[in-house]
Amino acid sequence: MRELLKRHEELAATRPDDPAVVYACEPHAGVTLTWAGLCERAEQIRATLLAGGARGHRVSALVLNDHPDLIPTLLALWQLDSPPVLLDPQWGERLTASVLAHSTPSFRVDLVPSVTVTPLAGGPLDDVPGDAVFIGYTSGSTGDPKAIVFTHERLYDGTLGNVSASVRLRGARPARLARSMRMSGSGVINLHHTWGAVLGATVVVLPELTVASARGYWARLAEHHIDQTFLVPQLVELVNRFAQDRETTGPGPLCFTGSAPLSPRTQERFQRRFGLPLMNAYGLSETSSAAFFGDLGADGLATNRIGVPERVAARLRDTAGHVVDGPGEGEIELSGAQVFGGYHRNGTATEQTLVDGWLRTGDIARRDEDGVYRLVGRSKDAVMKGSYAIYLTEVEEAAAAHPDVLEVAAVPLRLADSTEDIGCLVRLVDGSGAAAEEILGWLREALGARRAPCRVVLTTEPLPRGGQDKLVRPAVTARWDELPNVPRALHGSWQSAGAER
Incomplete structure (x- = not known):
């Protein structure tokens, strides 16, 4: 019971003067606990x-x-x-x-x-x-x-998997972890402070990563002797675009990303520019902490795959409801000591998500003959366009590969003839002169005409994001539905159709 509290008390007794949290950002720069x-x-x-x-x-x-x-x-x-x-x-x-x-x-x-x-x-x-x-x-x-x-029990058990991954991938226990994102929720706490406590490592709170602060990112990591950093994909993209090159004389920190789909282009650019593997971790709030920690290729750099489960059991279930044996594709289901026991005061959602002790993640993955997993998309974020199931993340990754695209959100649509399609809200990098038709043409080339969205709309406003910079899809949908002369969002059109009946 209360394992995390006991862990802090143990460190206070055995390593009382070692730094636990160092603030290197205003207004608390210089404070060490x-x-x-x-x-x-x-x-x-x-x-x-x-x-x-x-x-x-x-x-x-x-x-x-x-x-x-x-x-x-x-x-x-x-x-x-x-x-x-x-x-x-x-x-x-x-x-x-x-x-x-x-x-x-x-x-x-x-x-x-x-x-x-x-x-x-x-x-x-x-x-x-x-x-x-x-x-x-x-x-x-x-x-x-x-x-x-x-x-305490589930979170501590899950974080032991985080520690195991840190040691396995780095070859030793990281001593100093960087936090470069705003304190917004449980994910930020668990990916930094809980991970740090179970490791017995110092967490250095750096300035929040923005366009302005990204330039000096690697210099700050070097200054504070950072051994491990975790950045969500949106922040990885900021580092890719705006950070100065890393001084490569030292080994560099262990780099993780997660909490949102990682574009292969974003990962490749990071690794090519900075010479460090960027591990594509995967987990949910429902698993207390990360459950997969990425996959290293033969060249020593990370692949886009999420790897193999660290301390959980994983399986795939296909669209017919059958558990997939061996290589195949389906919804990821997870089971283990770190998996949550159900949603608080929401029995209906619990029954839909926890089935016979297995967590239905809603995420679709492919598993290869070596048991390594690669994310494909979200089952609930799929659109049936003709006979094709198109995942929103698939469209977003293709659009993000355009050099002028800063961020993108795909929206499921229902057209006038009741067929489904996809729209894209795209925000361009500052100074870009790209037109919506150019981005649409890029997507048709990348995905094929049948899988490409029917409409691209440019926006100058940042896309709605919540904790850990994840897209807030209901807010994205609401923003789309405020636009004039566009097909309506699928959720809204279903509501209106139901009202008509």
Whole structure:
């Protein structure tokens, strides 16, 4: 029970003066928290929480912030057995209200300008496991909220797989991990701070990667002696486009990517420019941590495949519902100690996702004769265009290969004759003069006319993204449906068709 709390306490006792978290970004640049310092600050915060009206054995809510008190506050809440619902301050009032209404926490904790407690109307912790770490929402919509209760046991077990992959791929335990993304949710915590704690490694919080900060990315990693870094594909693309070349006299860090589909072109450019393997990891919130950690080719660089499962059992199920033996294609299903036990307060979604102890991921993969997996697309993000099943990620990867495309989102459409098709929202790199018809022609050449989208629309606005820079597809669809003179999105057209009947 409470393995992650015990791990921090163990490090505080055995390595009290070693740095646990180093802040190398404003406004906290220069702040270092040792393992003993984390636990000492947690005790202080625990007293502050109790004085402010917090109570043990209650669900809490924590507003995430890149503040030195973040990890100590998590430890304090674990000491109180008050697992927090993680709130992203960039969610907006409507989504935040929906999440709070569904999770019913008893109090809310803010870190800025100081640790403060706001009592709420929630009741006792009666339907949450006793070893809960925190509650993360993959969907906070009022109609179908999907919340995952991360437990110490599952998260610790899954993170052991992360540690195993780090040691196997690097040949030794990484001592310093970089975090270059905004603190937005459970994924950012688990891919950095939880991974770091189980490794016993220092997490260095660097400036958030943007167009402006990407230029000095490799210099910052070298300055802070970084051994491992994790970047979502959108951030990899920023490094590809804007970072200065890496000094190649040293071995360089172990580089992972994941949390969203990785374009082969993006991966190839990264590896060619910087001379480092970029491992294509794969996992879901439902698996507590990553489950696959990529695949190395004979040339020492990473392939686009996600590899073999680290500490979970994996299988494929085809469209006829049969488990695939040997090489083949189908939906990935996962089972193991790190797989979640079901969505919090959503039995319907749990029944649809957990079947006979196997997690239905919704992701389609091909497995080769060596048992190595390659992602193909999302089963629920597929469009039937004629007799072809076209995955949105397939179209997005093809569009991303165009040198003038900065980011792209595909949208499933229903045409006037009730057939399905695909539209693309495309944002170009600054200064590009490419036209929508040019991008469409590129896609027809890359995918073939039958698999290419019917419409490309250019946008100058960044595409909607949530935690870990994943596309927020409902928001993408809503933006598409606001455009004049375009085919309607598939989801919206189904709703209108249902209303007509």
